Amino acid sequence: MDMAARRQYFEILQEKYHKSKKREEKTAILNEYCKNTKQNRKYVIQKFNCFLAPPHSRKKRPKFYDFRVISALHTMWEIFDCPCGQRLKSSLEKETDRMKAFGELKISEATVEKLKKISSATIDRKLKFWKNRLTKGYVSNKNNNNLLSQKIKTKTHYQQDRNDPGLWQVDIVENCGASATGTYVCTVDFTNLATGWTETEGIMGKGQTNALEAFKNIRRRSPIEIAEIHPDNDGSFINWHLVKYCENEGIAFSRSRRYKKNDNAYVEQKNYTHVRKVFGHIRYDTQEELDIINDLDHNELRLYKNFFQPVMFLKEKKRVKSKVIRRYDKPKTPFERTLELPDVPTEIKQELRRTYQTLNPAEVKRRITKKIRLLFKVHQTKKKKFNPAFDKILAPTMKNLGKVLYDLTGSHRVR
Numbered sequence: 001m002d003m004a005a006r007r008q009y010f011e012i013l014q015e016k017y018h019k020s021k022k023r024e025e026k027t028a029i030l031n032e033y034c035k036n037t038k039q040n041r042k043y044v045i046q047k048f049n050c051f052l053a054p055p056h057s058r059k060k061r062p063k064f065y066d067f068r069v070i071s072a073l074h075t076m077w078e079i080f081d082c083p084c085g086q087r088l089k090s091s092l093e094k095e096t097d098r099m100k101a102f103g104e105l106k107i108s109e110a111t112v113e114k115l116k117k118i119s120s121a122t123i124d125r126k127l128k129f130w131k132n133r134l135t136k137g138y139v140s141n142k143n144n145n146n147l148l149s150q151k152i153k154t155k156t157h158y159q160q161d162r163n164d165p166g167l168w169q170v171d172i173v174e175n176c177g178a179s180a181t182g183t184y185v186c187t188v189d190f191t192n193l194a195t196g197w198t199e200t201e202g203i204m205g206k207g208q209t210n211a212l213e214a215f216k217n218i219r220r221r222s223p224i225e226i227a228e229i230h231p232d233n234d235g236s237f238i239n240w241h242l243v244k245y246c247e248n249e250g251i252a253f254s255r256s257r258r259y260k261k262n263d264n265a266y267v268e269q270k271n272y273t274h275v276r277k278v279f280g281h282i283r284y285d286t287q288e289e290l291d292i293i294n295d296l297d298h299n300e301l302r303l304y305k306n307f308f309q310p311v312m313f314l315k316e317k318k319r320v321k322s323k324v325i326r327r328y329d330k331p332k333t334p335f336e337r338t339l340e341l342p343d344v345p346t347e348i349k350q351e352l353r354r355t356y357q358t359l360n361p362a363e364v365k366r367r368i369t370k371k372i373r374l375l376f377k378v379h380q381t382k383k384k385k386f387n388p389a390f391d392k393i394l395a396p397t398m399k400n401l402g403k404v405l406y407d408l409t410g411s412h413r414v415r
Helices: 003-019 023-037 041-049 067-079 085-102 109-117 120-126 147-151 208-221 240-249 261-279 287-298 300-308 334-339 346-357 361-380 388-399 401-409
Strands: 167-175 185-192 198-204 228-230 252-255 314-320 323-328
Touching (some): 003 023, 067 085, 067 109, 067 361, 085 361, 185 261, 198 287, 208 240, 240 252, 261 361, 287 300, 287 361, 300 361
Parallel strands (some): 228 252
Antiparallel strands (some): 167 185, 314 323
């Protein structure tokens, strides 16, 4: 008996089985079916009874976070620069009432309470659609080295004291676009390990004196004293100008190992969030563009990132069989972590608190967006979009490309 015949036989007996009112009749039907199909009796009983009840339709649970909460959550996510769920949860707990007071959120008190209670996992799930639309770019950088680097002490990632408030990691980001020829804008990035406080400064080119001037400017406006700097092996920092200045000012100097970016992990992460994510991967090579970048670095961008962008630090990392479990501390902004430092003078802490009370993060974000649009407009209206030096290098190569291919392959076509 094949499967189709067995199915038809089962349907006929099942109807008779359910219509039978006496136990003896049901027993006879079961005996007959088991004898003819050779199936287990308990399985047959379950099979005859499985279609008795109608399929259960699960009652959907009402949505706790309605469209009002999702809309307000998306607004807060954009205001605080699209952070992850854990960091955004910290901002929701502290800044939702202030955003409503500033008039940026027109929501009820019930929605405010829901925003404060929402978990980080739910935040990531509700914002999944918008997060998938974000794309990451390509980061290009070069490392240089010289004899001076051999005299500078090397510190690995584990040898750097993260609780030392005077330790700053340093790096430089090239805003050169697709071509590294000629002179272009570079961004000097200083990141404090204890608080995550970040200071950036734009310079024209990677000259040693320009990098030193940027360091002096950052040192003047930083609320935390710079006691030690830790760059990579870039020649902009590994030079006698900066080494002598640090010796005269009593600033310690250490560097990363070659090809070990994890030794500078904190500032490498800020290179993306504070530079690449803001200014993109295009080329800036005019004084007007440099002025706009420095205007942002000195004012709105500096305040926005340090006062309203929570950071998380790794507390524990352990391996359990094949899994690596990481535990992080509570997300806090660099401003909050700076207030917790005992080494920072009371006057500076009071000044930071006064600055925080006057800031509306949504308004600061709008000013940043306005200046970024102005920067892109200046970039698009430049008379010369390509460096002439690049054209001189590329033109002979394109002119002789056919001859090179013919010499190599015997044909102008590449297979």
